[in-house]
Amino acid sequence: MKRKPMRILPEALKQLFKKPATSKYPFEKAKLYAGYRARINFEVEKCIGCKMCMRVCPSKAIEIIPAENQPQPQIGPDGKPMPVKKIFNCIMNLDRCIYCAQCVEICPKKALAYTQDFELAQIEKKKLRLHYKN
Amino acid sequence: MAKITIPLGPQHPALKEPENFMLVLDGEQICDATVNLGYNHRGIEKAAENRNYIQDIYLLERICGICSHSHVSCYIGCVEEIAKVEVPQRAKAIRTLVAELERIHSHLLWLGVAAYEMGFETMFMYTWRDREQVLDCLEMLSGNRVHYGINTLGGVRRDINAQQAKEIIKKINYLEERTKYYVNLATEEPTVLARTQNVGKLPYKVALERNALGPTARASGVKMDVRKQEPYFIYDKLDFEMITYDSEDVFGRVVVRVLELVESYKIIKQVLSALPEGAISVKVPWKIPAGESVFRYEAPRGEDIHYVKSNGSEIPERVKVRAPTLSNFQSIPYMLKGDYLADVPITIAAIDPCMSCTDRAVVYDAKNGKTRTFDWEELRKYSIEFYKKKGVNFSTK
Structure with missing residues (x-):
């Protein structure tokens, strides 16, 4: 077999004059691609409370609960109460979320969406429990 | 020279994941080796x-x-x-x-x-x-x-x-x-x-x-x-x-x-x-x-x-x-x-x-040479007892 020693040396010397390959992340902004999946956002107005997201969440991180202050039923012109849309809130446990965004995909009303907001580390555990409400 | 048996792992700097290799050495040379699995249980x-x-x-x-x-x-x-x-x-x-x-x-x-x-x-x-x-x-x-x-x-x-x-x-x-x-x-x-x-x-x-x-x-x-x-x-x-x-x-x-x-x-x-x-x-x-x-x-x-x-x-x-x-x-x-x-x-x-992908835990009784299965309650009881013996008591909480 052919042997060529020290083949790595010219390469190693060349690298001395190149910029470091490591990204300087905490000091510089991290480069993210458009499809990066980070914190899941929730829009109260769009949610219809079908709870499909709860059903598919692999880590049981998401919880859809009825909102505390529901709109009062209005009396229609015919004297009967008009149907009123129930409001739902969302509790997102960021310590459980694995950022797969399956909930975003399954949501029929697009009430959930992923954001590019990825710096989510917290010192207090209760801050990881996000409560999206109206 | 007498043959000696040394364990490599489950915790060893050469291994990235826990697994045990028993090596029988004659000087620097290996005469026999066995692989022991069962250190990871992920469920x-x-x-x-x-x-x-x-x-x-x-x-x-x-x-x-x-x-x-x-x-x-x-x-x-x-x-x-x-x-x-x-x-x-x-x-x-x-x-x-x-x-x-x-x-x-x-x-x-x-x-x-x-x-x-x-x-x-x-x-x-x-x-x-x-x-x-x-x-x-x-x-x-x-x-x-x-x-x-x-x-x-x-x-x-x-x-x-x-x-x-x-x-x-x-x-x-x-x-x-x-x-x-x-x-x-x-x-x-x-x-x-x-x-x-x-x-x-x-x-x-x-x-x-x-x-x-x-x-x-x-x-x-x-x-x-x-x-x-x-x-x-x-x-x-x-x-x-x-x-x-x-x-x-x-x-x-x-x-x-x-x-x-x-x-x-x-x-x-x-x-x-x-x-x-x-x-x-x-x-x-x-x-x-x-x-x-x-x-x-x-x-x-x-x-x-x-x-x-x-x-x-x-x-x-x-x-x-x-x-x-x-x-x-x-x-x-x-x-x-x-x-x-x-x-x-x-x-x-x-x-x-890729040891953790491959491994399933096994309970092996060395006395009668049999493996056994645990159900959830038994496993919980066993783990509490296991740690009690080591001086840690989880059962009080």
């Missing part, structure tokens, strides 16, 4: 029986951080076969693309690890730096570097656009250039040759007998690759070669993996140049009809097998995972015999072991 198979089919995708993706796409594709292949779903061609092409990108990242990672184990740390640094390129490709395609989550029942979750394809080709061209250099480095550098040639010998016959898989088997001249033998996705339409080498040692395993990189670049270029048009996924019913299925998949480390049994509900009745390392472990004692102690790390690393 993934059991957990899969408590989640629905969609949740299981993300659970099974986390079996392995390196071949995550392999395990999901294998599981999904089973489910789609039971549900009799016809996956669109475009989805199959995207799955192939991600699978090959994953193979590149896994092989580059392995090349770095192998270089590190032989004490060639400059190469380790360079391969891992270049590996970032392919991880960037994966992040751009799927939104994540490691657990891509691109697969879903009935297709893929994300489409690929022309700009992304262009970017991937650009990065692959760069990697191709680099790989040429690594091929030369791995096959001609005296440091590499000295550490790998005639180390961890696994003759053709033994490789067959001990059921070696993937690059380990191919380096012993065994022609086996699921992509060729039982093509899945769109591999039957692609033009690529099965790389084999007949040196039957660690050097052969290096050569096979480095040349497989070149084949993967070829496959990616073919897939991207002829990407079929159409939908990327079809709807799969929430409840999967009763049935069972086995799927074979060529993961970067060898053949991965999943077995899924469904009972007509939305939760699988049984999911069985056979990771490639379990099969490759059988050949390790043979490979170690006759070698020197200093060659143990590189010989074990040469099969690209």
Whole structure:
């Protein structure tokens, strides 16, 4: 077999004059691609409370609960109460979320969406429990 | 000189994950070796029986951080076969693309690890730096570097656009250039040759007998690759070669993996140049009809097998995972015999072991030589007692 020693040396010397390959992340902004999946956002107005997201969440991180202050039923012109849309809130446990965004995909009303907001580390555990409400 | 037995692991600097190798040494030479499994219990198979089919995708993706796409594709292949779903061609092409990108990242990672184990740390640094390129490709395609989550029942979750394809080709061209250099480095550098040639010998016959898989088997001249033998996705339409080498040692395993990189670049270029048009996924019913299925998949480390049994509900009745390392472990004692102690790390690393993927915990009673099964309550009681003996009491809380 052919042997060529020290083949790595010219390469190693060349690298001395190149910029470091490591990204300087905490000091510089991290480069993210458009499809990066980070914190899941929730829009109260769009949610219809079908709870499909709860059903598919692999880590049981998401919880859809009825909102505390529901709109009062209005009396229609015919004297009967008009149907009123129930409001739902969302509790997102960021310590459980694995950022797969399956909930975003399954949501029929697009009430959930992923954001590019990825710096989510917290010192207090209760801050990881996000409560999206109206 | 008297023979001595030393344990290597479960906690040892040469091993990345807990596994035990008992080595019988005659001086520096190994006369006998045994592999002891059973140090990891993750309960993934059991957990899969408590989640629905969609949740299981993300659970099974986390079996392995390196071949995550392999395990999901294998599981999904089973489910789609039971549900009799016809996956669109475009989805199959995207799955192939991600699978090959994953193979590149896994092989580059392995090349770095192998270089590190032989004490060639400059190469380790360079391969891992270049590996970032392919991880960037994966992040751009799927939104994540490691657990891509691109697969879903009935297709893929994300489409690929022309700009992304262009970017991937650009990065692959760069990697191709680099790989040429690594091929030369791995096959001609005296440091590499000295550490790998005639180390961890696994003759053709033994490789067959001990059921070696993937690059380990191919380096012993065994022609086996699921992509060729039982093509899945769109591999039957692609033009690529099965790389084999007949040196039957660690050097052969290096050569096979480095040349497989070149084949993967070829496959990616073919897939991207002829990407079929159409939908990327079809709807799969929430409840999967009763049935069972086995799927074979060529993961970067060898053949991965999943077995899924469904009972007509939305939760699988049984999911069985056979990771490639379990099969490759059988050949390790043979490979170690006759070698020197200093060659143990590189010989074990040469099969690209993934111990936590492969391991299932076993309760073995040494007195009567029987294994036994625990149910949940028993296991809980046992663990409380176990820690009590060590002076930690969890039961008071």
